[in-house]
Amino acid sequence: MAELAPFPPGDYPLVIVGSGAGALQTSYSLSRLGVDHAVISSDDAPAGMFRRFPFFQRLITWTKPYSPMERGTRAYEWHDWNSLIGEEPAHRAQVPGFMDGVSYFPSRPEMEQGLVAFAEAAGIRVRYGCRWESTERREDGFVLGTTDGEYRCHTLVIAVGMTEAWKPSNIEGIEDVPHYVETREGRTYTDRRVFVIGKRNSGFEIADGLLPWAKQVILGSPRPAKISVVTHSTASARARYLQPYEDAALGGGTFVIDAAIERVERTADGWRVHASGTTRPGAMTFDVDDVIAATGFGTPFQDLEGLGVKTFYQGRLPAQTAFWESATVPGVFFAGSITQGAVGLKKYGIPSSSAAVHGFRYNARVMAEHIATARFGIERKREAVDHEDLVEFLLEEATHAPELWNQQSYLARQVTVEPDGSLLDEGIVPLQQFVDGSGPDGVVIAVETDETHDIHPAMYVRKDGRVDEHLLEGDVQLDFRGADHQAQMTSVLKGWLT
Amino acid sequence: MDPRSAELDVIDTLAGLTLFSDLSRPQLEAVAHIFEEEVFPEGQRVIRQGFAGPGFYVILEGEASVRVDGEERATLGRGDFFGEVSILLGAHPIADVVAMRPLRCLMLAGSDLEGFLVGFPRVSYRLVQTMARRLQSATQWRS
Numbered sequence: 001m002a003e004l005a006p007f008p009p010g011d012y013p014l015v016i017v018g019s020g021a022g023a024l025q026t027s028y029s030l031s032r033l034g035v036d037h038a039v040i041s042s043d044d045a046p047a048g049m050f051r052r053f054p055f056f057q058r059l060i061t062w063t064k065p066y067s068p069m070e071r072g073t074r075a076y077e078w079h080d081w082n083s084l085i086g087e088e089p090a091h092r093a094q095v096p097g098f099m100d101g102v103s104y105f106p107s108r109p110e111m112e113q114g115l116v117a118f119a120e121a122a123g124i125r126v127r128y129g130c131r132w133e134s135t136e137r138r139e140d141g142f143v144l145g146t147t148d149g150e151y152r153c154h155t156l157v158i159a160v161g162m163t164e165a166w167k168p169s170n171i172e173g174i175e176d177v178p179h180y181v182e183t184r185e186g187r188t189y190t191d192r193r194v195f196v197i198g199k200r201n202s203g204f205e206i207a208d209g210l211l212p213w214a215k216q217v218i219l220g221s222p223r224p225a226k227i228s229v230v231t232h233s234t235a236s237a238r239a240r241y242l243q244p245y246e247d248a249a250l251g252g253g254t255f256v257i258d259a260a261i262e263r264v265e266r267t268a269d270g271w272r273v274h275a276s277g278t279t280r281p282g283a284m285t286f287d288v289d290d291v292i293a294a295t296g297f298g299t300p301f302q303d304l305e306g307l308g309v310k311t312f313y314q315g316r317l318p319a320q321t322a323f324w325e326s327a328t329v330p331g332v333f334f335a336g337s338i339t340q341g342a343v344g345l346k347k348y349g350i351p352s353s354s355a356a357v358h359g360f361r362y363n364a365r366v367m368a369e370h371i372a373t374a375r376f377g378i379e380r381k382r383e384a385v386d387h388e389d390l391v392e393f394l395l396e397e398a399t400h401a402p403e404l405w406n407q408q409s410y411l412a413r414q415v416t417v418e419p420d421g422s423l424l425d426e427g428i429v430p431l432q433q434f435v436d437g438s439g440p441d442g443v444v445i446a447v448e449t450d451e452t453h454d455i456h457p458a459m460y461v462r463k464d465g466r467v468d469e470h471l472l473e474g475d476v477q478l479d480f481r482g483a484d485h486q487a488q489m490t491s492v493l494k495g496w497l498t
Numbered sequence: 499m500d501p502r503s504a505e506l507d508v509i510d511t512l513a514g515l516t517l518f519s520d521l522s523r524p525q526l527e528a529v530a531h532i533f534e535e536e537v538f539p540e541g542q543r544v545i546r547q548g549f550a551g552p553g554f555y556v557i558l559e560g561e562a563s564v565r566v567d568g569e570e571r572a573t574l575g576r577g578d579f580f581g582e583v584s585i586l587l588g589a590h591p592i593a594d595v596v597a598m599r600p601l602r603c604l605m606l607a608g609s610d611l612e613g614f615l616v617g618f619p620r621v622s623y624r625l626v627q628t629m630a631r632r633l634q635s636a637t638q639w640r641s
Binding site for chain 2: 281313314
């Protein structure tokens with residue numbers, strides 16, 4: 001029984017709240033660094049939101065069972081967006097082993113199985129069924145009130161996900177409209193007319209899932225739909241959900257409307273939606289059988305805002321530092337999808353991938369390293385880099401490092417110059433921390449996609465406190481290790497290394 | 499902030515800014531959805547001198563400092579916007595913009611600015627008007 005309920009209430013150096021992918025990765029990475037901690041969760045098993053969602057049971061993040069990279073290697077992680085990242089081979093690439101070949105987007109159960117397998121293989125312990133209810137800030141840290149008792153810690157990691165159904169307040173009658181999470185089984189919409197409020201991924205997912213059932217689907221929101229193949233961001237509607245959009249474009253009966261939804265009211269037969277066109281002005285009315293609010297999610301912060309944790313995005317995300325620490329309450333860190341609140345440089349308007357596993361799994365590892373050093377005095381071993389190997393090392397990272405590809409313009413590989421002139425590999429760091437922070441001379445390499453859709457390496461060089469940007473050329477086959485790139489990088493580093 | 503009132507807060511704030519003062523309520527809602535809200539802790543750079551790919555920002559709350567090579571040239575506050583010059587000219591920013599205290603902004607990707615200004619001509623007019631005032635001030639300062 002004791003094994004089933006580890007971490008009884010009491011004092012711990014650090015407490016993680018949550019048991020989804022972000023919490024599991026953080027616990028794993030902290031353990032590997034020797035940071036003692038407890039993990040508590042109100043769920044009764046690992047995997048967080050993937051125990052239930054996506055609603056139509058298929059993810060939008062790829063895991064390619066077969067790829068040019070060998071499964072289980074670091075480079076393979078770019079082709080496997082869903083497995084958590086492990087130090088030992090047995091902990092890597094868990095998800096593809098459960099996939100049945102129907103799609104390279106894992107099903108929800110396959111994802112859940114992969115996360116459970118990771119937790120079991122890595123021996124991650126969680127006190128399940130323990131609900132975080134309150135937070136108190138004291139001089140020496142925090143006191144968490146839970147259903148099992150009090151937990152005291154000086155460092156807190158909140159990894160509860162953006163999991164709370166959220167509806168905008170400016171639509172009259174929205175409170176009665178079922179949210180995405182309350183969507184019924186597809187067949188219950190048979191031969192019905194459905195209005196979906198929202199044109200992001202959850203809206204398109206619902207519309208796509210209802211195409212075989214509903215007689216008509218109408219998607220409406222004020223902003224024109226943003227599509228991932230145009231924006232180069234997985235934050236926009238993914239291609240695999242776009243069948244409703246094509247249906248609308250071909251006049252097949254589905255409508256994708258740009259309109260401010262003003263009021264939703266019950267009628268004798270269903271619902272009436274009142275809207276006002278934005279791209280094409282004018283009043284619109286839709287009589288439908290069902291309305292679904294695919295209006296997004298918020299973070300269940302409990303009382304953290306009362307402690308001084310500043311939030312934004314309609315109170316849905318916390319303001320964070322480059323290391324995912326609350327910008328206003330030191331000692332409170334965030335993991336998982338909440339880390340999308342640390343926006344980084346957001347070059348060319350492209351957001352990080354921190355809303356999804358393939359982005360936030362790296363944030364968690366970098367954050368764990370930062371916490372270990374900054375709050376527990378645990379110094380990581382840093383490897384030396386020979387001067388003559390530096391160019392090759394950085395270009396290899398630009399070509400294959402999964403952290404740089406999954407978190408473009410957001411995470412970078414850093415090499416620092418020591419006082420004796422030797423070079424040290426600092427590992428993966430937040431790009432923003434390097435370009436805006438202070439420190440010794442150094443160089444980082446990142447991968448970026450610009451407004452022309454060119455993907456290329458970007459170098460940032462710090463010398464005497466000043467950081468300059470150097471963009472290298474792209475490559476059709478995305479291999480930046482050739483003679484041209486070596487010459488470009490050598491030219492940039494020539495002055496820096498002398 | 500109560501998240502239930504926050505959505506209205508953004509739209510009401512936009513309605514009070516000169517840049518968006520000619521827009522109807524549905525158009526303001528569209529703007530609130532087209533732009534993305536971002537916050538920056540005190541001291542953080544929002545736009546970086548010499549770095550490619552900046553966005554267009556409108557300040558909702560807080561103050562920012564415009565600095566060239568570290569030297570402050572101007573301060574910006576609620577309703578002010580920045581980033582448009584480098585986007586319109588296709589050049590890298592010639593100044594840093596740094597949050598002087600917690601800064602809350604709406605951000606539009608540089609590549610989306612042209613489409614936005616074409617789609618909202620009254621915003622374009624207000625933007626040009628403000629830029630003309632800035633030019634006038636700069637000219638008076640030089641003479």
